[in-house]
Amino acid sequence: MDNPNFRYISDLCRYERLKTRVVQVGSIPLGGDHPVRIQSMTDTDTKDTEATVNQIISIIKAGADYVRVTVKGLRDAENLKDIKKALVDRGFNNPLIADIHFNPKLAEISARYISKVRINPGNFYDKRANFEHLVYTDEQYREELQKIEEMFVPFLEMLRRSNTALRIGANQGSLSDRIMSRYGDTSTGIVESVMEFLRICKRVNFDNVVISIKSSNTRMMVYTVRLLCYKMRLEDMDYPLHLGVTEAGEGEEGRIRSAVGIGALLADGIGDTIRVSLTEKPEREIPVAMKLINHFRSYQDHQRITAPLHAQTNPFEYERRSTRPVLNMGGKSLPVVMADLGERSLQEILPIRGKLIPDYFLSGSKVLDIQGNSYPVISLEEYLFESTRWGRMKFIRTTKMEFDRFMERHPEIMTKLKQTRKTVLLMESTNRNPFAEFRAFFMMLETHIWKVPVILYRRYNERSLEDLQIKASADLGGVFIDGYGDGICLSNDHDNITFTELKDLSFGILQSSRMRVSRTEFISCPGCGRTQFDLHETTRKVKEHFGHLNHLKIGIMGCIVNGPGEMGDADYGFVGSGNGKISLYKGLQLVKRTIPYEEAVEELEQLIRENGDWVDA
Numbered sequence: 001m002d003n004p005n006f007r008y009i010s011d012l013c014r015y016e017r018l019k020t021r022v023v024q025v026g027s028i029p030l031g032g033d034h035p036v037r038i039q040s041m042t043d044t045d046t047k048d049t050e051a052t053v054n055q056i057i058s059i060i061k062a063g064a065d066y067v068r069v070t071v072k073g074l075r076d077a078e079n080l081k082d083i084k085k086a087l088v089d090r091g092f093n094n095p096l097i098a099d100i101h102f103n104p105k106l107a108e109i110s111a112r113y114i115s116k117v118r119i120n121p122g123n124f125y126d127k128r129a130n131f132e133h134l135v136y137t138d139e140q141y142r143e144e145l146q147k148i149e150e151m152f153v154p155f156l157e158m159l160r161r162s163n164t165a166l167r168i169g170a171n172q173g174s175l176s177d178r179i180m181s182r183y184g185d186t187s188t189g190i191v192e193s194v195m196e197f198l199r200i201c202k203r204v205n206f207d208n209v210v211i212s213i214k215s216s217n218t219r220m221m222v223y224t225v226r227l228l229c230y231k232m233r234l235e236d237m238d239y240p241l242h243l244g245v246t247e248a249g250e251g252e253e254g255r256i257r258s259a260v261g262i263g264a265l266l267a268d269g270i271g272d273t274i275r276v277s278l279t280e281k282p283e284r285e286i287p288v289a290m291k292l293i294n295h296f297r298s299y300q301d302h303q304r305i306t307a308p309l310h311a312q313t314n315p316f317e318y319e320r321r322s323t324r325p326v327l328n329m330g331g332k333s334l335p336v337v338m339a340d341l342g343e344r345s346l347q348e349i350l351p352i353r354g355k356l357i358p359d360y361f362l363s364g365s366k367v368l369d370i371q372g373n374s375y376p377v378i379s380l381e382e383y384l385f386e387s388t389r390w391g392r393m394k395f396i397r398t399t400k401m402e403f404d405r406f407m408e409r410h411p412e413i414m415t416k417l418k419q420t421r422k423t424v425l426l427m428e429s430t431n432r433n434p435f436a437e438f439r440a441f442f443m444m445l446e447t448h449i450w451k452v453p454v455i456l457y458r459r460y461n462e463r464s465l466e467d468l469q470i471k472a473s474a475d476l477g478g479v480f481i482d483g484y485g486d487g488i489c490l491s492n493d494h495d496n497i498t499f500t501e502l503k504d505l506s507f508g509i510l511q512s513s514r515m516r517v518s519r520t521e522f523i524s525c526p527g528c529g530r531t532q533f534d535l536h537e538t539t540r541k542v543k544e545h546f547g548h549l550n551h552l553k554i555g556i557m558g559c560i561v562n563g564p565g566e567m568g569d570a571d572y573g574f575v576g577s578g579n580g581k582i583s584l585y586k587g588l589q590l591v592k593r594t595i596p597y598e599e600a601v602e603e604l605e606q607l608i609r610e611n612g613d614w615v616d617a
Helices: 049-062 074-089 104-110 138-162 177-183 187-203 218-234 251-266 282-297 380-385 400-409 413-419 434-447 465-481 499-512 535-546 597-610
Strands: 023-025 028-030 037-041 066-071 096-100 116-119 165-171 209-214 241-243 336-340 360-363 366-369 374-378 394-399 423-428 454-460 487-492 521-524 553-557 572-578 581-586 589-596
Touching (some): 023 165, 023 209, 037 282, 049 066, 049 074, 066 074, 066 104, 074 096, 096 104, 104 116, 104 138, 138 187, 187 209, 209 218, 218 241, 241 251, 251 465, 251 499, 282 465, 336 454, 380 394, 400 434, 454 465, 465 487, 521 535, 535 553, 535 597, 572 589, 572 597, 589 597
Parallel strands (some): 037 066, 066 096, 096 116, 116 165, 209 241, 336 360, 394 423, 454 487
Antiparallel strands (some): 360 366, 572 581
């Protein structure tokens, strides 16, 4: 790679697992050449041994390697001993992970009984964030870091003696005020919150460390993990990574968002263990994670891809590719959705079900808009040699391989594409690694300063809608996260996936990659032992009641661990605050406190009305 400042992986155009050190987590190691491990988390009360053991067994039977358990108090920590014994007695010895926030003493107790402890650098020794702007001099900041080290090193020595692994897991929603005072709520701040702890681990040669950085914002998550990989490389660190999108949601939305965020990193070979966080029963996360991991196994040994790497976009910050506007494509327009009609006519699929209406329709050798206007779809040869279409709106359908070969034979196409004003590329990838092939094609366009808009096109052959959602989101989401692409077009060769499902998936990928908002965005956590109400039913009710407010983002959080912070870019938040109690937020501001659960949905509607954001369905 020509730009060493962007070198977060070794090769942007070849799928290859990032080399990390091996960390022993109980009997199941991760990192190195080991497979990507799968995990989930219980949502039972950890003091309830039977319920927790039964759920852990369900998660393990579904295929998980590790199971994480909430530890929110002393009784939870001590009960891990009984939980572990009951599991072993029933023939299950998979590693358990204790999830700790706020109280280092709980981590010390938990480490006696389980295989790994997860701590959050934003609240483990630092105080919980109050979102106050504090000012530290350099000397004061160093003093705070010294205090952390003095407390952290004895904890590491205790983990070393008990042979317990450590996960340092930072969330965008739970950074400390100290970090935010120096770096803000930024990728740099999130990375630094982890690196502060990793540097201490390195100084005392504690290597049994796994790291994670998560966010409900897929773009922020991807950029931040890439930046962490780059920073670790600079400081000669190779700790394995845990990947996940926090508060991904449930159903179609949760699967697409998780596949976009996790997939963009797995496609680059980053990630040694994953958790797909769905607001559903935890065992339902496992098949989704398996499908995601298996999909990237198909990337191995893909056809060779080349690109001029000096044209790589900044992988740590969002900047959309600059293009010339053509109709409503490119320029400052939102990416469009083009739906493949297949053998259907436009009249057959009208009226289109749902609110999400495609901008264009692909019908064989032409593209139609909703008004019925028709534009030809032509080849590179037709574009270059048929002058009758000069000055007319048209789409060129091609692949990168075909484009490269054609450009070698006819370099004059460079000049013509620079001059054109009414042309859009319909770029198809047939490579097993479409993520890298699309990326390479855009780097080639940037090298030649071609501003032509590009629609990403990919054909699948899937019988299951979930399989298609996972694969298409993983293949294309990361391309949009990188600021590439002016539209999306998906095809599938099996009729059991409907036209409506296919076009809704296209809208979902654009929304989950933060490129185009077309429906209400719900940021809902998966729940854990801290949740004191029925989160799954609540999420269903909130989505049903507020699903027509497609101009809003609404957070649904089981507790305050990540709640206010993770909802930082949400407009309104619905957060558990005690036994059957809910607090309502406007952005980061707590507006209504400890509302009875039964009244919370109506109170949230009233809050939205009071702020002028309500519209009738």
